[in-house]
Amino acid sequence: MSKPKKHTFLQLSEVTQTISETRGSNAKISICAEYFSSITNENDLHLAAQFLGEGAFSDISGKRASVGSRTYSTLAADICEVDYEQVFKPSKTAVGSASETIEKLFANIPEAQDKWKSAELSLQDVEGIYNRLYEVSSRKDKQEILTEAWSQLTPLEVKYFLRIMGRGSLRIGFETKSIISAIAKAFGQKVKDVRYVHMITGSIGKTAKLAEQDRLDEASFKLFHPLSFMLASPIESRAVDDYSEYVAEEKFDGMRCQLHISGNKVKIFSRDLNDITHSFPEIVDYFTERELPEMVLDGEICVFKDDTILPFQLLQKRMGLKKPSKKVLREYPTLLISYDILFYDGHPIFEQTLTQRRRLLSELSSTYSFPVTTQKPIHHKDQIDELFELALAHGNEGLMLKHKDSTYEYGQRRKSWLKVKKPGGSLDTIMMYAHAGSGKRGGTYSDFTLGISVRDDERYEEEFIPIGKAYGGYTDEELKKLNTRIKEITVEKYGPTLGLLPEIVIELEFDDIQVNKRTKANFTLRFPRFKAIRWDLSPDDVDTLKDVEHLYREKADKKRLSQKNQPAFING
């Protein structure tokens, strides 16, 4: 049997679907590995790995197809000749995914069935379509390209075309970690080596290609190509045996970034590997003035004024600006506070321990005078509370605990980095929707959409609007009791979701309130979870949107302890 020369997007979609329908990560990895090893040309392998692992474009390309869900959803409704509001939206609510809704409607509706015919597009054809989407900017142009593309794809392909385009998860229970394993398995490489190469190249497609050609050792870190970030795990989920193995630093209320510098050239990358250099010219100046040797720093950008780190809300005014005005620069001056160093003297050093990297960072900081976090040894568990209170007094979010012997690896690395945070506040909310749980919580309703009251709010017609979704914070017994009550107050059922009468009041705890213009309330809560089920309260007791706005302002205006005393960072 001869292998097909052209690898099609249909084949990729079918493999993806099979992975989705297979249970167990080893079985999924085997299917993916078999697919990778069946691909005969390197460009197709690059694309297949990239599509499965990163999306339409490589993370480091900075490119986006930028097609909003409304753009493709209204187009899909037009193609099906159904009303967007009356038919498409309720369908999407029931299915819970726009791309799956479109897949089903294209397959089911006779008017849509006439409009597609599989042309067995190749992976490269599809890459071309994504590029064309990137090049145009108007909704009309994007819709024209989509219409033509979809006419050549099966509904299954359209589903994955959209998910890959969106750069989000493919929702097949198969994340980067598994793709790395699949690449290793397909080409007989060590998982550790593949992961390392992925980290330094920032490209899963390239990693697959190098693995296939047995050239992983040739991959080298290049300055001005961002490295994937190391992330912290919440401490609640990790029992710490010995705190003395850790050091503590305050967790700043800022924005994570990576700074690359060589001579006069500086680049700053955000956590999603976007180049954000242009938004922070004063940081670029700050570092070029110091005539630093070549290095890569990991740290946090904060608004810093009068010796005080100002709230994240103010930093938001700096984010996304192409060229900040003088006024903005004066009002919201920023500072980059480093806490790690990943590259120095021509070599990546992320395989060194934190203690080693830190020693180097401290030396450089004092020689060249740039800010680094204050790290404190932990002698006893009780000390954590003390440090935590100080961090909060500084207006910071909490503490980071970092294992002294840890190497720098991307993603969440078990117990290497832990974050300790305090709840940002709580609200009395109404339960609006119940969602069927997954995994071990299957069969019960364990996820809930909670709302706040807008009864007396002229801006809204409804009584309650959603403010957040919570997944935990209750006991098994409470969940059982909730489920009994939910059955009695269900008024609507959308597949796995129940619409409820406003009866149950939940005291909701959260880490922070953020502005989010895309939600009905204009605010979202970070990490909302149950604090208590308030059987004693009625819907009249539910907090209002005005309360939320007030809380937000209060947090933003809170007095902050100056960094003059017991500073959370030292300036060289």
Added chain:
Amino acid sequence: MLKITKAGNHGILLPQLGIGLDYSGSKAKHVFVSHGHADHIPWKSRGKVYATPPTSAFMKLRGVKYEVQELPFGKTLETEHARVTFYPAGHILGSAMTFLESDFGNLLYTGDYRTPPSPATEGFELPDKPIDTFITEATFSLPVYKWRPYEELEAEITGFAKEALENDHTPVFLAYNLGKAQEIMFLLKDLGHPIQIHGAGYKLCEVYEEHGFSLGNYEAYNRDSCEGKILINPSSAINNGFASNVKKKRIAYCSGWAAMESRRSQLTVDKLIPISDHLDFFELIDLCERLQPKKVYVTHTPNPKVVQHYLDKRGIVSKTFNMKRDEEE
């Protein structure tokens, strides 16, 4: 004009005729029960209650204490104000659509139904008279729901059991205790492999056997001897330790809701088999178009507006019952 009152969450009252449909209240002299699912059985009744013989048997097995009059399919009962006939609904054994002829016109109440029908039922049959008022359920009331050909689903069910057994795994089907469970047993009986069914479903199988539907070689679930048998139980049981002692098992979820991928992560199963006890959206709209009733009432649905939107476009007048409050017509 015929007055129709929605009574509570499920029941319907026709006050002019003194007739209730799946109705628990006190205002009906005659109550007709569509089928044996718990959400359609009146739990108390002050009127005379009629049901098909299998439905009557299910009602008794499920604990109904009052007397039930058996009314077989196709036999017409004359009440003071109406002539009432049951037609097979294809949903589960004994499931009936209630056809009423009166001075106020003809009415067909579907209860839950499925066309094409489940093979483990008496089939699906419509009255050959014009229908003025059509009260239809619309459980799957969105165009994202379209069932695959039955032969495919059947092959998937038998194939799943065979493959699991060949690989030394115990196949488990998550299926509703009455109807879906027996339909799957009916499809699997030719494999000749022993089946164990959850206790609550087991006692209902007897009614199928009595009405000529052989369900093969089956017994009630027994934790100690279930390994290697084909197991059938409702999805709720899997979280309550059902066959938790069997390490090597493969689980298939059989339901119309299995058409949604989100079910996969919610239930942690090996296979989703979208086999439903209800008709799909397109079958529903087609049927309304074929019957051309003067008015359609859409009930038992999360999305009445979508069905109404489709009916509007086809020039069919429709109305929906509010799920919560009583509504008079």
